[in-house]
Amino acid sequence: MDFKVLPVKFSEQSEAVHYLFYKQxxxxxPVPEKPSDRTLFVINVLPYMDEASLKRLFRDCGKVRRVYIHKKPTPGLPEADSSRFFPTVEPVVGYKVAYCVFTKPEGLQKALSLDLSAESAPRVLSTEQHPLQVGVVKWQQEYNDSVLDEEALKKEVDEYMAEHDARVAEEIQKAREQEGQPDSDGWVLVTRHSKRPVARRTEGLDQRLKEKMKKKRQRQQMVNLYNFQLKDTKMEQLAKLREKFEEDKRKIASMRVQRKFRPY
Structure with missing residues (x-):
């Protein structure tokens, strides 16, 4: 199916017209959240358009249940942040694509049958009742949103730490239960939560270990550290091989001279 062209403009006073392209x-x-019979695929979406503006854009076609916004076409769902104060998903900026899911299939059919002739007036995105935030107003809102709520932040951190402590305690308990228990092959799992006593790391023990390592390094000789040392070592090995070769030649010549014919 070919794309249909939908002209839009920012406000009633705007003269510049932007074109959205959409199709089924x-x-x-398909994923259940994006059924083909109720989902409209829209591209060339403006950077300042959000989910609410897209819903209003197709409200005369039917109720839009959900809008999924992506950086590029994606069959799945967008990633969602589990934390309000520690986001792990980068926000979608710049031009993007959107998936508008209607409540009923009739909404999609009405959107596909819109009169989009050259004479049709562009649809307005920002109105007095529903203004879009752009420019300084948008920056001010983003700054206000960046101010952290200390109480909410503390609550989220406390909940995360409680979940983390519970998870660690569960892992420790599970490791202790498996400690010393042979599996089906007879192997015994040894974990770091073993009951075997371990020597405590004290300053005296650390100092003795450092002195031991220092003495060990002093006993080690630096062999072939530089290129010239490596070259000298190879030359010495080659001279020894040549000397041994000459000695073997002399032994063979001496054996040939001493060889006698002994028929009996």
Whole structure:
């Protein structure tokens, strides 16, 4: 199916017209959240357009249940941050694509049958009732959102640490239960939570270990550290091989001279 062209402009006073391209969302393996019979695939979405503005754009076609925004076409769902204060997913900036999921299939069919002739007026994105935040207003809102709520931050950190402590305690308990228990092959699992006593690391013990390592390094000789040392070593080995070769030649010549014919 070919794309349909939808002209839009920022406000009633805007003269510049932008064009959105959309068609029915069709993939080989659709996800349940993006059914093909109710999902509209939109590209060339403006950077300042959000989920609410896209819903209003197609509200005369039917109720839009959900809008998924991606940086590029993706059959799956966008990644979601599990934390409000420690985001792990980069925000989608610049031009993007969107998947508008209607509540009923009739909404998608109405959107595909819109009158988009050259004479049709562009649809307005920002109105008095629903203004879009751009420029300084958007920067101010982003700054206000960047100010952390200390109480909410403390609550999230405390919840995370509680979950972490519970998970660590569960792992320790599981390791202790498996300690000394042979598996089906007869192997016994040894964990770091073993009951065997371990020597404590004290300053005296650390000092003795350092002195021991220092003496060990002093006993080690630096062999072939530099290139000239490596070259000299090879030359010495080659001279020894040549000397042994000459000695073997002399032994063979002496054996040939001493060889006698002994028929009996």
């Amino acid at each position: 969302h069709t993939v080989r393996s």
